[in-house]
Amino acid sequence: MSSxxxxxxxxxxAFSVERSTLSVPQLAAADSWRHLRQFTAAxxxxxxxxxxxxxxxxxxxRLSHARARDAVHSPFDADTLEQAMRARSLFxxxxxxxxxxxxxxxxxxxxxxxxxxxSRKLIFANAQTWGQRDLAIVVSDGLAAQAAEQHAIATLExxxxxxxxxxxxxYPIFVIPFARVKLQDEIGELLGARHTLMLLGxxxxxxxxxxxxxxxxxxxxxxxxxxxxxxxxNIRPEGLPPVSAAAKLAYLLNESARLSLSxxxxxxxxxxxxxxxxxx
Numbered sequence: 001m002s003s004x005x006x007x008x009x010x011x012x013x014a015f016s017v018e019r020s021t022l023s024v025p026q027l028a029a030a031d032s033w034r035h036l037r038q039f040t041a042a043x044x045x046x047x048x049x050x051x052x053x054x055x056x057x058x059x060x061x062r063l064s065h066a067r068a069r070d071a072v073h074s075p076f077d078a079d080t081l082e083q084a085m086r087a088r089s090l091f092x093x094x095x096x097x098x099x100x101x102x103x104x105x106x107x108x109x110x111x112x113x114x115x116x117x118x119s120r121k122l123i124f125a126n127a128q129t130w131g132q133r134d135l136a137i138v139v140s141d142g143l144a145a146q147a148a149e150q151h152a153i154a155t156l157e158x159x160x161x162x163x164x165x166x167x168x169x170x171y172p173i174f175v176i177p178f179a180r181v182k183l184q185d186e187i188g189e190l191l192g193a194r195h196t197l198m199l200l201g202x203x204x205x206x207x208x209x210x211x212x213x214x215x216x217x218x219x220x221x222x223x224x225x226x227x228x229x230x231x232x233x234n235i236r237p238e239g240l241p242p243v244s245a246a247a248k249l250a251y252l253l254n255e256s257a258r259l260s261l262s263x264x265x266x267x268x269x270x271x272x273x274x275x276x277x278x279x280x
Contacts, residue, residue: 024192035173041207067071071201073102076141076177081149089155091172093126095119095187099178112132112180115187120175121189133169135243136193136220140179144201152199153234155212155249159276162250175237181215181229188220194219195253195262200224202233210236214249218262228263230256 022141033045033108046057082092096119099105099112137160139152143196160170174187184196195218202213216225235245250271256262 005221009256011149043130043206054261056122058247061206064209067209068204068206071144071146071204072106074145075102076145077149078141078160078177080151081139082175084153085156085173085175088153090153090156090160092175093122093172095122095176095184096175097176097178097180101260102178105178109180109228112178113186115183120190123187127191130171130191132192133171134194134257135163135168136171136174136184136188136191136196138176138179138184138187138196138198138200139175140183140200141200142179142200142213143203144209144211147201147236148199149209150210153243154198155214155235155246157246158243159246159249162246163279166250166254168253173192181213182224184215184217184229185220185222185233188217189222193220194218195256197249197253199235208236211239212236212242212245216253216256216262217251218256218260218266226263230262230266243277244274247275250277 002250015166034047035045037045038244040143043057047054049055056208082094085092087191087228096116097105097112098114099108106110116155137156139148139156141148155222156173171191171193176183179200181198181200184198186198195216197214197216199212199214205211211233214232215229232240232248232252234243235242236242238249248268248270248271252266254268255269259266
């Protein structure tokens with residue numbers, strides 16, 4: 001119940017003493033998990049200022065978000081990538097999807113899952129010359145062009161060399177802008193390839209705008225689903241280094257050929273980790 005009596009001087013003095021005993025948060029309190037940051041690039045142990053994030057953390061988050069957006073929208077320099085591949089004896093062949101530009105590719109995923117008509121005709125025109133081979137490889141920008149530009153060659157050079165030394169036959173590497181993972185099924189079926197392998201930029205994370213993904217399928221065909229293929233992700237120096245990714249892919253592809261399967265039925269039972277392969 002409220003009182004009509006005014007607050008006395010002694011009452012205000014007591015109130016002041018009580019407030020003076022309240023703890024005041026430090027301006028920038030360190031996080032007790034800070035020492036764990038040496039083991040991960042994840043956003044942990046960021047500290048705080050009162051009940052808010054520190055300005056430094058907010059700005060770093062916004063910068064990473066901007067880099068991720070830039071990665072999605074960056075153009076793919078397929079010409080330079082092909083030249084670099086050919087300089088390393090990785091012969092290429094350019095094809096196109098039904099997606100004609102990046103905006104269309106982003107809003108119409110279905111168009112990136114199929115070749116355009118001219119590319120389909122090119123495959124038919126060259127299939128007899130190439131003959132039936134074991135592996136068709138596709139490289140695309142996907143959702144992060146810089147991932148393909150920076151890490152595809154470092155992954156494919158040791159991998160292709162290892163596979164060929166083991167008796168695999170490989171088609172020219174198909175460089176295809178604006179492609180989705182499912183495209184490998186159409187290409188493999190048109191060629192009659194035993195396996196297809198696609199390398200493309202993954203959806204950027206806030207700390208990984210250059211992550212490359214690798215997907216392969218045994219007996220590729222239109223009816224294949226995601227359950228029929230295997231994926232190795234986060235291929236980049238700060239994640240799974242390209243040479244280690246090549247070794248893991250070589251092991252899994254050989255197991256896939258031996259067992260005549262891929263996808264959820266194929267397990268990585270390699271006792272050696274990290275996997276080893278000779279870099280060329």
